[in-house]
Amino acid sequence: MTRPRAASERFVAQLPERLRSRVQVVYSPLLDIRPMEQAVDTTGIRGLIFTSANGVAAAAAQDVRRDLPAYCVGPATTETARQAGWEARMTGETAEELVAKLLKERPDSPLLHLRGEHSRGNIAARLTELGLTVREQPVYRQQLLPLTPEARSAAAGSAPVIAPLFSPRTARQFADLWPGPAPLLVAAMSGPTAEPLENLAIARLRIAKRPTPKKMRKAVKKLVKYAIRLEGAMGAD
Structure with missing residues (x-):
């Protein structure tokens, strides 16, 4: 494994x-997986995006606001976010499904994608280009x-x-x-x-x-x- x-x-x-x-x-x-030390800035943010349990753990370690809704990829990430205290909902099993559902539902924004230093999918950029403002911040490193x-x-x-x-x-x-x-x-x-x-x-x-x-x-x-x-x-x- x-x-x-x-x-x-x-x-x-x-x-x-x-x-x-x-x-x-x-x-x-x-x-x-190592958390990054830079503080998470949620000023003006209306919701969080989590695409991995590692992002949830790093956000929880920084005591990121729990009153923000969390849009998550996959059941494991969603359950991890719920256990950490967020009102979390699974917004697709893949990043592609998450992008499609957020574009359809248009939740209050801006949203903040808390991700790894190395990430694929360009979720924040794609959603922003299509009219749903999303910021992003790496919150953990992935050392080989x-x-x-x-x-x-x-x-x-x-x-x-x-x-x-x-x-x-x-x-x-x-x-x-x-x-x-x-x-x-x-x-x-x-x-x-x-x-x-x-x-x-x-x-x-x-x-x-x-x-x-x-x-x-x-x-x-x-x-x-x-x-x-x-x-x-x-x-x-």
């Missing part, structure tokens, strides 16, 4: 127990990390390794670090996430049908089934 530890554990916990019993989970986060010794050991073995990758940046880091020669099965969150992997020797690649945790879990399930068949064929040889 390549996401930060808490997010990886949530993802694994939502996989079926029978599937979890068939695999050995190796945690090797490729990003270290190396593979853990446990992950390198798995890569050096003969058993298939399933790598779920959730962003182009972590995919690029993974592609730069993966030593092989273990058979590599990759679940990619999206087409752009798969692009940095083009030079890797991948035994099986599955791209999630939609960039959501639910579709990623489905892709991982299919790869586990493939890995079991692959191990069976290797044992037969």
Whole structure:
């Protein structure tokens, strides 16, 4: 698992127990999340946008106003914001859905998107260009990390390794670090996430049908089934 530890554990916990019993989970986060010290300015802001639980945690650590409505991407981010004290609502499962719904509903603005230092989608700029004023502020950093010794050991073995990758940046880091020669099965969150992997020797690649945790879990399930068949064929040889 390549996401930060808490997010990886949530993802694994939502996989079926029978599937979890068939695999050995190796945690090797490729990003270290660190809050930024710059104070969040909510002067004149009428609502917040959260696209990750990391943004919620960073905002909560700064005690950002809880009387502002929070528009969130995905159930995990929404629930994290609710538990932190915001009146949060899920405004789509993806950033694209959030943009479409906010443009349709036109809530009171300006809104403030609290995001990571490295972010995709240009949510604030796109919404502002289309008439809904949105500001943005990075509230956490995403520092790249190396593979853990446990992950390198798995890569050096003969058993298939399933790598779920959730962003182009972590995919690029993974592609730069993966030593092989273990058979590599990759679940990619999206087409752009798969692009940095083009030079890797991948035994099986599955791209999630939609960039959501639910579709990623489905892709991982299919790869586990493939890995079991692959191990069976290797044992037969």
